[in-house]
Amino acid sequence: MHPITSFSELTKHLQNTNERKHLVVVNPSDVQTFEAVLRAVDAGLVHATMLGDSKHYDMAFIEAHPMLEFIECKDLKAASERAVAMVKAGDGDILMKGLVNTDVLLKAILSKEHGLVPYGNVVTFIAAMEIPSYPKLLFMSDPAVIPAPNLRQRTAMIEYAVRMTGNFGIARPKIALLHGTEKPNPKLNFMDDYLHIIQEARKGVFGDAIVDGPLDIFLALNPELGSIKQVNTPIQGDADVVIFPGFEAANVFYKTVITFAGAEMGGILFGTDKPVVMTSRSDTAASKFNSIALAGIF
Amino acid sequence: MHPITSFSELTKHLQNTNERKHLVVVNPSDVQTFEAVLRAVDAGLVHATMLGDSKHYDMAFIEAHPMLEFIECKDLKAASERAVAMVKAGDGDILMKGLVNTDVLLKAILSKEHGLVPYGNVVTFIAAMEIPSYPKLLFMSDPAVIPAPNLRQRTAMIEYAVRMTGNFGIARPKIALLHGTEKPNPKLNFMDDYLHIIQEARKGVFGDAIVDGPLDIFLALNPELGSIKQVNTPIQGDADVVIFPGFEAANVFYKTVITFAGAEMGGILFGTDKPVVMTSRSDTAASKFNSIALAGIF
Known part of the structure; x- marks a missing residue:
């Protein structure tokens, strides 16, 4: 497919x-x-x-x-x-x-x-966005339901994203765990979650998905400006999925691409x-x- | 001017x-x-x-x-x-x-x-953005320095923004306090800060500035989609300044408009x-x- x-x-x-x-x-x-x-x-x-x-x-x-x-x-x-x-x-x-x-x-x-x-299911929102200046659909989670996800909820988001992208024919989805910077900061409480998720991904828990982070928007979605940072990431500005640290940043992202980049989106609840x-x-x-x-x- | x-x-x-x-x-x-x-x-x-x-x-x-x-x-x-x-x-x-x-x-x-x-000065970062699909410069704070601002820091951000916009000849700057939704949610710890800042603004503490929130990106910056919500705000999708709840969302915002909306930006440290x-x-x-x-x- x-x-x-x-x-x-x-x-x-x-x-x-x-x-x-x-x-x-x-x-x-x-x-x-x-x-x-x-x-x-x-x-x-x-x-x-x-x-x-x-x-x-x-x-x-x-x-x-x-x-x-x-x-x-x-x-x-x-x-x-x-x-x-x-x-x-x-x-x-x-x-x-x-x-x-x-x-x-x-x-x-x-x-x-x-x-x-x-x-026991985690219910969360996953959106697909078509941004004219991005070459493919971009999936994101979660701009609407979970304000500050915990590890279990973040893990579910990744699992759902893998299923979603699989249905879209993406065999090896690139999943970027976003943060304001690419530097791991142990003071931020989600950083442990990110490191754990990446370890799990390397063990194959999420199938053939490529999961990396913390990455900023440039490293996740901007091949040109991301490459200036010379950070070694397999995502390289070509993410299929972006997972946000929390609802605030996710919500800002999708409303911003709709407002300023002519994006169209669709979204559904997952976990039901x-x-x-x-x-x-x-x-x-x-x-x-x-x-x-x-x-x-x- | x-x-x-x-x-x-x-x-x-x-x-x-x-x-x-x-x-x-x-x-x-x-x-x-x-x-x-x-x-x-x-x-x-x-x-x-x-x-x-x-x-x-x-x-x-x-x-x-x-x-x-x-x-x-x-x-x-x-x-x-x-x-x-x-x-x-x-x-x-x-x-x-x-x-x-x-x-x-x-x-x-x-x-x-x-x-x-x-x-005693608060040091924070203020950026100006020129977004081709927005009719004027947009100032924002803080995508870089303060991860999770407290009330004193947020108040300083507003004061700095008022000075900045004043120098740009904007007599009555419209300052939007952003959040994922326009509904005040007392569970979110910055909400009290927002309500306090708006009260102060009404007393004239920030001069002639129009300060309102919580607003989402649509209500702050998108006159068309913002108006669908029928929320009574003097900002009406025409903000001069957006203040973000925290560094994460602010950082996502500016990197997103650069990546997908052709934005140019400049920024400086304020409080020095x-x-x-x-x-x-x-x-x-x-x-x-x-x-x-x-x-x-x-």
């Missing part, structure tokens, strides 16, 4: 599988989510079940559409629980958040009895039984569509 | 003052630093004294140049101490780091007896008696030149 290097290639790849996934969406009553769902339906990627209050929708349109289904729910808590239950029961491949408070949907997802998280498209209000329809495509590869 | 919105405008502004500053450079034996110094000399901004080992230089060229002077020093520690002493004694307006370990120069700068830091150009190996000659210009405005 050729590596998938852009969102349009991802869409084509999914179209070639000729298999529609079943998308279950909680309250897609905002224009961006609704448009993204329709685009995914029209592209042949999914058929969709929408849950919410019918008064927010053009029900004639939905009822007439062979690939759309609607389930009336009394409120968004009920819609969230019903959607999670459907996916859990196997009647749904992808769960998606529409205009619903993250807390409400997350509570249903994380419910011990009725939720989507196997006991089935992929969850957990977008935010400021995501465009394009990025919500990309997120559905990303979820569709599992 | 019209606000200065780019590095080329800054250079023109300094040229119009018709006043050469005295630049004192520790070991400019790397191509980037040497080139930047020569450019600043040729542009009429400075005359320069270089300290180091003459065997690394074309001494005939330096001796023949009316705006260049050379001082032979036995090692880089001696060169650093001599350079700091010159600037401290008033024989030098700007101190600049060349190819010398940051620790060595910083030790001379921070020396209690012979250094450049008045008792005289401005210090503290660049790093991976800085280009252009960014070292910008840093000299930035220091030249004080």
Whole structure:
């Protein structure tokens, strides 16, 4: 399999599988989510079940559409629980958040009895970014869910990234553990985590992945400026995945490439039984569509 | 005074003052630093004294140049101490780091007896960035020196930013206190600092500055995507200054806009008696030149 290097290639790849996934969406009553769902339906990627209050929708349109289904729910808590239950029961491949408070949907997802998280699993967010000035998709973790990851959570992030890149046809993903500088600083509490993860990677715990760090953005993603530092790293400005020390830096990164470098992104929750498209209000329809495509590869 | 919105405008502004500053450079034996110094000399901004080992230089060229002077020093520690002493004694307006370990120069700068830091001053790094997709210069603090600022350090960053933007002709600078989200989260230890700083700003402690936060990158710098969030902030995607929660996120930000958005930057140390150009190996000659210009405005 050729590596998938852009969102349009991802869409084509999914179209070639000729298999529609079943998308279950909680309250897609905002224009961006609704448009993204329709685009995914029209592209042949999914058929969709929408849950919410019918008064927010053009029900004639939905009822007439062979690939759309609607389930009336009394409120968004009920819609969230019903959607999670459907996916859990196997009647749904992808769960998606529409205009619903993250807390409400997350509570249903994380419910011990009725939720989507196997006991002990780390739930974290992984995003794919298409940056016009970067030659391939860049995966990153975690800009949204875990503020200050611990070793177990960082390890899970790497495992998930390896699975994700594997599905994209990247046999030997280059995974950069980021930090402000490339100099190991024992005063920073995540440094021990990084060193441990790299040791594990050398033992083959993460398969064929190349894991190195601490690296700064230049060493991880900028072959030209990175090489000036003369640091010996197998990543050499060509990372497939960047793992951030914490949520702050990760969040700054993705919002910066969107704002100043014309990046497009998609992202999903990982660690759940089935992929969850957990977008935010400021995501465009394009990025919500990309997120559905990303979820569709599992 | 019209606000200065780019590095080329800054250079023109300094040229119009018709006043050469005295630049004192520790070991400019790397191509980037040497080139930047020569450019600043040729542009009429400075005359320069270089300290180091003459065997690394074309001494005939330096001796023949009316705006260049050379001082032979036995090692880089001696060169650093001599350079700091010159600037401290008033024989030098700007101190600049060349190819010398940051620790060595910083030790001379921070020396209690012979250094450049008045008792009790916060020393921090402030950078100016010219991002092609942003309509004006953007100032930021601190990507390099203080890993996790405390309230006193954050307050100093704001004060320095107000002085910096004032020199650039920005009468009412918009200063965004950044965070991954715009939602105040009392669990994050800097949040109290942010709320305190905003209260102080409302009392006028920072003059006419508009200070708001916590804001994410979209609300601070992206008028289009920021407005979707419908958060009431006077910054509205038009910040002049961004203050980061910590070094990690700040460092990621500036290296990301350089790598993916074609940004140029300059930066100086603030809180010292005289401005210090503290660049790093991976800085280009252009960014070292910008840093000299930035220091030249004080």
